[in-house]
Amino acid sequence: MRIVIAEDNVLLREGLVLLLTSDGHEVVAVADSGPDVLPALLEHRPDAAVLDVRLPPGFRDEGLRAAVEARKQLPGLPLLVLSQYVEETYAAELLAGGAGGVGYLLKDRVSRVDEFLDALARVAAGGTALDPEVVSQLMTARRDPLRALTPREREVLGLMAQGLDNATIATTLVITERSVSKHIGAVFAKLGLPPSDSGHRRVLAVLAYLNS
Amino acid sequence: MNEATRRGTEALRRSGDATRYLVGGLGTGLPALLAIGPVLVFLALLAFTLPWLPDAVKPLRALAGMERRRAARRLGREIPEPYGTADVKPEDARRLLRSPALWRDVAWTLAHGFTALVAAVLAVGLWPAIPFSFSLPLWWWAAPEGSQSAFVTLDSWPKALTLPFLQVALDAFLLLWLVPRLARWQALLAEALLRPTRRTSLTERVEQLTETRAGALEAHGAELRRIERDLHDGTQAQLVAAALRLGLADRRFDADPDAARALFLEARDGVEEALTDLRTVIRGIYPPILSDRGLAGAVRALAAGRPIPVETDLTDARAPAAVEAAAYFVVAEALTNVAKHSGASRAWVTVRRDGALLRIVVRDDGKGGADAGRGSGLAGIRRRVAALDGATRVDSPDGGGTTLEVDLPCGS
Numbered sequence: 001m002r003i004v005i006a007e008d009n010v011l012l013r014e015g016l017v018l019l020l021t022s023d024g025h026e027v028v029a030v031a032d033s034g035p036d037v038l039p040a041l042l043e044h045r046p047d048a049a050v051l052d053v054r055l056p057p058g059f060r061d062e063g064l065r066a067a068v069e070a071r072k073q074l075p076g077l078p079l080l081v082l083s084q085y086v087e088e089t090y091a092a093e094l095l096a097g098g099a100g101g102v103g104y105l106l107k108d109r110v111s112r113v114d115e116f117l118d119a120l121a122r123v124a125a126g127g128t129a130l131d132p133e134v135v136s137q138l139m140t141a142r143r144d145p146l147r148a149l150t151p152r153e154r155e156v157l158g159l160m161a162q163g164l165d166n167a168t169i170a171t172t173l174v175i176t177e178r179s180v181s182k183h184i185g186a187v188f189a190k191l192g193l194p195p196s197d198s199g200h201r202r203v204l205a206v207l208a209y210l211n212s
Numbered sequence: 213m214n215e216a217t218r219r220g221t222e223a224l225r226r227s228g229d230a231t232r233y234l235v236g237g238l239g240t241g242l243p244a245l246l247a248i249g250p251v252l253v254f255l256a257l258l259a260f261t262l263p264w265l266p267d268a269v270k271p272l273r274a275l276a277g278m279e280r281r282r283a284a285r286r287l288g289r290e291i292p293e294p295y296g297t298a299d300v301k302p303e304d305a306r307r308l309l310r311s312p313a314l315w316r317d318v319a320w321t322l323a324h325g326f327t328a329l330v331a332a333v334l335a336v337g338l339w340p341a342i343p344f345s346f347s348l349p350l351w352w353w354a355a356p357e358g359s360q361s362a363f364v365t366l367d368s369w370p371k372a373l374t375l376p377f378l379q380v381a382l383d384a385f386l387l388l389w390l391v392p393r394l395a396r397w398q399a400l401l402a403e404a405l406l407r408p409t410r411r412t413s414l415t416e417r418v419e420q421l422t423e424t425r426a427g428a429l430e431a432h433g434a435e436l437r438r439i440e441r442d443l444h445d446g447t448q449a450q451l452v453a454a455a456l457r458l459g460l461a462d463r464r465f466d467a468d469p470d471a472a473r474a475l476f477l478e479a480r481d482g483v484e485e486a487l488t489d490l491r492t493v494i495r496g497i498y499p500p501i502l503s504d505r506g507l508a509g510a511v512r513a514l515a516a517g518r519p520i521p522v523e524t525d526l527t528d529a530r531a532p533a534a535v536e537a538a539a540y541f542v543v544a545e546a547l548t549n550v551a552k553h554s555g556a557s558r559a560w561v562t563v564r565r566d567g568a569l570l571r572i573v574v575r576d577d578g579k580g581g582a583d584a585g586r587g588s589g590l591a592g593i594r595r596r597v598a599a600l601d602g603a604t605r606v607d608s609p610d611g612g613g614t615t616l617e618v619d620l621p622c623g624s
Contacts, residue, residue, distance in 0.1 A: 054504075061504040085491050085500050089513040108487045111480050137517065 001047040001124055004040050006031040006063055007082075008055050016050060016110070023117055031055075034062025041070045041077065048124040052107075053083040053090065064090055071102075078124045082107045086133045095128075103129030103163070119163075128163035135161045148190045156183040223388045230395035231335040233286055234328075237398055240279045241328020247272070248325045251318060258309075265305045269314065276317050276406050279324065283402035286395065294408035312409055320405040324398075331394050338387045345383060348376040421601065428599035439493060446489040454482035498537055507536045511543050511563055519551055522559045529565035531622045538596050538620060539563060539572055546574035546616050549589045554578025554614055565622070572618040582608035593618070 003025050007013040017027050029040040034055040041049055049070070055062040067079050078101035081094060091104045103123040109131065110116050119129035135158050139146065146154060152173075159169045166184070170177040254261050254268060261268075273295065284291045294313040308314050352372045408416070461475035494500065501510045508526040515522035531539070543561055550559045556578030563572050582590065590606060597604045597618050608614040 059503070085495070087501050087504075087513065088517055089501070089505075089509075092516075108484050111484060 001025045001120075002028045002044065004029045004031070004044055004046040004049040006037045006040070006049065006051045006055060006066070008032045008052065012107070012110075019110070019113060019116075020050075033057060034066060037063065037066035038070055038073075041066075042073065045074065045077075048078040048080060048120060050080050050082060050120070053081060061090070064093065068093060076101055076126070078126070079103070080105065080120055080123045080129065082110070086131050086137065088134055088137050091130060091134045091138075100126040100128055104134060105129060105131045106133060122163055127165075130162045132158070132162055149187060153183050153187050153190070156180060157187050160184065160187075227387050227391050230392040231339070233282075233395040234332045234335040234391070234398065236282060237324075237328040238332050240275055240282070241324055241332065243275055244321045244325035245329060246325075247275070247321055251321055255318070262305050262309075265308055269308060269317075272317050272321065276320060279320070279402045280406045283399040283406070286399040287403060291403050291407045294406070294412050312412065316405045316409075320402065323401060323405070327401075328398070331398060334386075335391045335394065338383055338391065341383050342380055342387075345376045345379040348379075349373055424598055424601045427595075428601075431595065431599045439497060442489065442493045442496075447486045447493070450482050450486035450489065454479040454486070457482065498533065499540055502533075502536055502540055506530060507539055507563065510536075510540055511561060514540070514544055514547060515561055518547055518559070520557060520559060522547065522561055525560070525562040525564070527564045529570075531565065531570050531620070535570055535600060535620050535622055538600055538602075539570055539618075541596055542572055542593050542616075542618050543574060545589050545593050549582070550574070550576045550578065550614070552589075553582070554580075556613070568622055570620040570622050572616075572620070574616045575613065577613045579610070580608045580612045580614050581610045582606060582614045590616075 003020055005013060005016050005020075005027055007016060007030070013030060013032070017030070020027055028044045028046055031037045031040045032055075034057065037051065037055070049067075051063045051067050053061050053063045055066075064081060067081055070077055071079065079094070080103035081090070082105055083090070084107055086104070086106055094102045094104055101123055103119055105116070105119060109119070122129050138161070139154070139158060146157070149157065155173060156169060159172060164172070166177050166180045170180045173180070251272075254264075258265075277293070280291045280293070294316070295311075349372045457475045457479040461472040461479065464472045464475070499510060501513055504510075505513065506528065507530065508528050511526055512524055515524050530536070543563070547559065547561070550556050554576045556576035559574065559576040561572075561574050563570070565571075593616070594604045597620065600620055602618060602620040605617040606614070607617075
């Protein structure tokens with residue numbers, strides 16, 4: 001994959017480049033400040049971009065704003081946003097467009113190299129990757145509507161909201177794929193959502209419901 | 213009753229009230245009169261009597277207190293006490309000497325002691341003087357040497373038939389015009405001398421500020437110690453343990469790659485835990501979303517992540533970082549309270565800049581009955597707000613919803 005990285009911390013940037021190139025990807029551009037992000041993305045039109053939320057000069061949410069703007073100009077551009085902390089508002093903003101190919105992860109997750117690369121691949125393929133912490137924040141905040149769910153169904157919903165597909169959920173929970181789809185069916189029924197197949201649409205449906 | 217009669221009775225009633233007030237003035241006036249001698253002697257011999265000053269002040273203050281309350285009722289406005297603290301300790305003698313309140317109490321004692329009796333006698337004496345004057349024509353001729361008026365000798369019928377009426381007119385004028393004013397002057401005298409001077413009010417304000425500042429410094433100190441402890445016992449220790457495992461893994465790498473690998477993974481877990489702790493600490497110091505989105509954005513995000521609908525009315529005005537952090541904390545804590553205890557179905561959050569104040573209002577339609585004494589959440593809010601010299605008001609009638617109002621000074 002051709003990848004653009006936006007990260008101002010030199011050590012982390014070099015680490016990301018090393019990690020991605022060692023996995024066989026090509027880092028076509030790196031940006032180290034907010035205003036550089038959009039031009040780099042527009043020029044290279046990469047297969048995926050990894051962006052930090054806080055970037056110079058303001059160290060506020062330049063990265064996130066650049067990401068939202070880039071998606072406006074290049075619809076469907078796969079973006080994986082990394083942050084030092086999770087904020088469900090940001091996740092909602094990224095997902096607001098409605099299309100897939102978006103990820104929002106804690107920076108810590110980079111240390112789980114396989115999971116990180118997996119999330120990036122999912123995003124590049126048009127899927128969704130949400131940090132488990134964002135999901136748990138959403139779940140805590142919206143406990144009431146979820147009261148009807150069984151603990152197992154809640155678990156499945158959580159993994160589903162992170163962007164995992166049925167097969168992965170089945171492996172994670174050590175159950176059959178058939179029971180996963182049965183749980184998902186029950187969740188959709190209890191939350192009053194029409195069933196659908198593709199990963200990111202499921203996440204969006206869940207998020208849309210949770211944020212309503 | 214025609215207009216003139218009504219006004220006449222009204223004037224008489226006022227005069228009667230004033231007379232009663234002036235007679236009541238004897239209650240403090242006579243003790244004050246009796247006190248003048250001892251007070252002057254005490255002050256003249258101050259070099260010797262100083263150690264007894266704190267004891268001597270108490271009855272003086274009690275007397276002044278009675279008059280303060282009496283005058284306050286008459287004037288219809290409160291007269292606050294000028295004394296910093298209620299009880300006086302023996303070692304305070306020298307401090308007392310320098311306090312303006314003491315000298316003003318003494319001045320009032322002298323002034324009131326000399327005037328109260330005169331005023332009361334005058335007011336009371338004017339009432340029987342009227343029938344007395346009217347009765348003069350009936351019996352002046354019988355009196356020896358024919359002289360029974362206050363100023364003039366009555367010794368002929370023409371005088372006896374005119375002078376009493378002049379006298380009644382003067383009497384009535386004094387009763388209706390002077391007596392109410394006397395009462396008012398007495399009350400104003402008490403107010404002028406017994407209320408705190410501008411300087412004492414300022415002193416009190418400074419004392420209060422010193423106190424809240426001390427509270428703020430203490431809260432700040434406790435906060436620093438907490439952060440230090442969290443970083444030292446949590447994050448730092450975890451990182452040391454992780455580094456230790458990496459060192460061990462390095463030593464074992466050639467001999468036992470599997471054990472080394474397990475150590476690497478343990479080290480990674482340790483680092484991840486340390487990062488989680490670090491995030492919590494950072495959030496406690498200054499919520500990152502505040503610097504990203506400002507107060508309005510941060511509060512909007514707080515409101516969005518709630519199980520019940522929260523309506524917001526926010527202005528984008530910025531405030532100093534400490535004030536914004538406190539405001540964020542107040543709204544977060546208040547909304548948590550609403551979710552946990554109120555049973556409300558809706559909540560409203562208003563944050564606006566009102567001149568030098570940042571005003572926060574969090575309202576819900578829950579069951580009310582919130583008690584600042586019980587809930588640790590409200591107590592935390594109060595403490596945090598007081599540390600910034602702000603004000604917290606809670607209105608929570610049973611069954612009537614809860615309104616929390618917080619004013620935070622922005623210092624500009």
